Amino acid sequence: MSAEIVETLIKILVVVLVFSGLGAFGTYLERKVLAYFQRRLGPTYVGPFGLLQVIADAIKLFTKEDVIPQNANHLIFSIAPVIAMVSAFVSMAPIPFFGDFQIFGHTIKPIISDINVGLLFFLAVGSASIYAPLLAGLASNSKYSLIGAARATIQLLSFEVVSTLTILAPIMVVGSLSLVEINQYQEGGMLHWLVFKQPLAFFLFLISSYAELNRTPFDLLEHEAEIVAGFCTEYSGLRWGMFFLAEYAHLFAFCFVISLIFFGGYNAWGFIPGGIAILIKVCFFVFLSMWARATFPHVRPDQLMRMCWKIMLPLALVNILITGLVLLLF
C-alpha cells in the first residue's frame, strides 16, 4: 500500500516537472516556428539558435516585480494563476503517456490514476481552467480584463457542449471512457486507428480543443487587435508566467489525448515501438497547432459562437446519429 503511494507521488513529481519544462520550452518552440512561417528569425541571441532564451525568460519572470493593482481583489487576483496551473496538471492524471515498461524488474505504468472515466475526467477538469481567466478578469479591476473575462464565458459556452458531444461518437464505438481501453481498442496497425472510423469527430474535436486552449484562431481572451492583452492586462512577473506555462502544459496534454483517442496512442506503429510512436504523434500535433496559429486569422466572438452552435453542434449530432445507426445495424 505505502509503496504504491510512494510510486504515485514520484509519478506526479515527474509529470509536473516534465510538463513544466515542456511548457517553458513550448514558448521557445512557438516563437521559432512562427518566425520560420513568417520569414523572421525568432530568438537568436541567447545561446546556440537562441536555445537558452527559455532560461533568460525564466530569470526575467522570476525577478520581475510582482504588481497587484490598488483596487484589485488581492486574494482572488493571486489565486487565479494557481487555478490555471492546478487544473492543467490535475487533468493529466488519467492520461497514459506510454505503455507499461520495466525498470529493475519492476513494472511501471506511466499513468497516475487509471480511473474508468478517464476521458471525461480530462475534459471536465480541463474545462475548469476557464475559471482562471474569468477570476483574473473580474478581480483585476480593469475594463480590459473585464472584457477578457466576459469573452472567457462566451468561449466556454461555445466549445464545451461541442467538445463533449463530439467525443461521444468514438466512445460509442469503443464502449469505454478509459483512455487505456480506447488505446487498446486500436491495437494492430495503422488501419485500426479510430480516425479512419470517425474522421468528422476528429476534426470537430481538434477545432474545439483549439478553442478550449485559446489557440490563435479562437484567441478571444487576449485579442491584441481588439482588447489590450485581455484578462492578464494587470498581471506581471511570475503570475503572468504561470498562466502561459499552464496554457502550454495543457496544449501538450491535449496533444497526448488526441493521439490516444484517434491515432492509435502508444501501440507500436510498424517497426516503431509504441513509446516513440506516441511522441512522434504528439510532436506533430504540437506543430500542427503552431501551424494553425501562423496561418489562420483571428475570429470574432460572434463568429465563434455562430460556428460552434450553428455548424459544429449539428455536425456532431449527425455524427452521433450515424454512428449509432451503424452500430445498431452492423
Place this chain on the structure above:
Amino acid sequence: MLETLAFYFFAALTLGMAFVVVTTTNILYAMTSLAAAMVFVSAFFFLLDAEFLGVVQILVYVGAVVVMYAFGMMFLNASQEVQERAHAPKVPALLAIALAVVLVALLGAPFIAHYAHNLQESLNPDLDTSNTKLIGFVLFTKYLVAFEVGAFMLLVALVGAMASAFKKEN
C-alpha cells in the same frame, strides 16, 4: 486510514467554503467559494468509488457556476461590497437551521436506511462491471420513469423560459 483522513479534509474544506458563501458580502468571494465547494463535493464521490458521478459533478457545476459569474458580471460591480437590505437576526436563523437538521434526521433516517438496503439487495452489482455501465443500467431500468420525468421537467422549464422571452418582445 488514508480515506478517512481525506474524507475529513474535504469535509472541512467543503463546509468552510459553504460558510464563506453565506457570510461574505463580496460577490467575488461568494461565487469563487461556491465553485470551490462544488468541486470539493466531487471528491466525496471519488472517495466512494463513484468516479462517474464525481466527474459529472465537476462538469455540470463548472458550467453552471460560470454562467452565474456571467450574471454577476452583468448585474453587480465585482469590486464593491454588496449590502443586503435586511439583516436576518442570528438567533432565529440558528434555531431554524438546527430545527431543519433535526427534522431531516428524524424523517429521513428510516427511509434512507430502508432504501439503501433495498437498493443494495435489488442491484447486487457484479464487481467486474465499471461504474459507468452500472449507472446506465440503473438509470434505464429501475429509475426510467424518474429519469424521464426529470428530463420532461427540464424541457418544460426551457420552453417556459423561451415563451416568456418572446412575450416581452411583442
